[in-house]
Amino acid sequence: MRGRVRDQLRSQVRQAWVGDAVLAVVVGVIVAVAAGVGDGGAGLVDYALIGVGSLALSAHRKAPRAVLAVSTACLLGEVVYGGASSVAAIPVVAAAHTAARAGHRGLAAGAAGVFLAGFAVAGEASDDVVQRTLLLAGWFLCALVTGLADKNWQAYLRQTEQRALEAERTREEAALRRAGEERLRIARELHDSLTHSISIVKLQAGVAVHLARKRGEEIPPALLAIQEASGEAMRELRSTLTVLRTDEPTGSPALLVERARAAGLAVRLNVRGRERPLTGDLEQAAYRIVQEGLTNAARHAGAAAEVTVELDYGERALGVRVEDDGAAEAGRPPVEGTGLTGMRERVASLDGTLRAGPRAGGGFLVRAELPLVKGGLAPEEAALSETGRLREGA
Incomplete structure (x- = not known):
């Protein structure tokens, strides 16, 4: 795609250069023919000055100021050397137009003034020369005005194109945002309506299996099927919610700690054990637990509180702990808000445990245990763990 666009741009540039070269040749031929059929004809110097001054127009896109200087000098020399001819002003008028279009209107006006002064001096002091000088002045004025108009028109077209592109990008972003919000809404609805019920079914089936084994009774196959099916349903539901929540922000707990420090909260981060990659749902759960713990500390612990x-x-679980020594009173049960409820739901969906409440010596504690076995480890870590277990068994 990029190569095709690059080739198209090169083709356009090549076509523009060929067009400019053809135009410069045509202008040079017109001026040369006019000089040849004029009074006294034209010599080699005349044709050389006309050729250089006219062919310079082919480079007006890259170097408009240089083209204006060369055309003005060459054609002014032709006027002084070969006589005052109005046709000799055509390359200078074209160069003044391109310079004004490029934004150099002062330089174009100055070159026009110099050429007109030389033209008037080279001609005889007669009414005919005055009239031709005034006519050329009108030509230069039109060239300057049209150059400025062309410059403003090109700027308007660029602004219009940019506004159209910006409007299209804004529409795409709005559509993506609405789609993301809808996915999150569906994920929350599924979580609220299914996770609790499936968790209850799995829990009751597990208790029934445990009691049957404890009493030495034969476990009904239907009960085992219910336990297995509920566990599979929980795993499928977690996978579905992971897909639907792809637009949720993610990050690392270390990043959260740095942000909290930047906000003025005294936070200390401790990492124990061998840090290693985790699966997306487990990593996101740890991130959200730390985020909610720091948010609660910032809101309720007080400005002088220290947070750990x-x-x-x-080997088998990831422990996440957020505690502060703030203003929470020991023994006072926490108020279950949306944050704590969301944490409990996340931890329960991963078969983990969560404890949140005031500490014995004051402050607040959030502690979660998230299992790593059969789901918490990244695929490569799970393979290494299984290989190590087999080696130990051998």
Whole structure:
């Protein structure tokens, strides 16, 4: 795609250069023919000055000021050397137009003034020369005005194109944002309506299986099927919610700690065990737990509170701990808000445990245990863990 666009741009530039060269040749031929059929004809110097001054127009896109200087000098020399001819002003008028279009209107006006002065001096002091000088002045004025108009028109077209592109990008962003919000809404609805019910079914089936084994009774196959099906349903539901929540912000707990410090909260981060990659849902759950713990500390602990964030990478579980020594009173049950409820739901969907409440010595504690076995480890880590277990068994 990029190569095709690059080739198209090169083709356009090549075509523009060929067009400018053809135009310069045509202008040179017109001026040369006019000089040849004029009074006294034209010599080699005349044709050389006309050729250089006219062919310079082919480079007006890259160097408009240089083209204006060369055309003005060459054609002014032709006027002084070969006589005052109005046709000799055509390359200078064209160069003044391109310079004004490029934004050099002062330089174009100055070159026009110099050429007109030389033209008037080279001619005889007669009414005919005065009239031709005034006519050329009108030509130069039109060239300057049309150059400025062309410059403003090109700027207007560029602004219009940019506004159209910006409007299209804004529409696409709005559509993507609405789609993301709808996915999150569906994920929350599924979570609220299904996770709790499936968790209850799985829990009751597990309790029934445990009691049957404890009493030495035969476990009904239907009960085992219910337990297995509920666990599979939870895993499928987590996968679905992961897909629907792809637009949720993610990050690392260390980044959250740095942001909290920048906001003025005294936070200390402790990492225990061997830090290693985790699956997306487990990493996101740890991120959200730390985020909610820091948010609660910032809101309720007080400005002088100290907060400790601890990540404990164990062999079978990831421990996440956020505690502060703030204003929470010991023994006072926490108020279950949206944040705590969301944390409990996340931890429950991963078969983990969560404890949140006031500390014995004051302050607040959030502690979660998220299992790593069969789901918490990244695929490569799970393979290494299984290989190590087999080696130990051998």
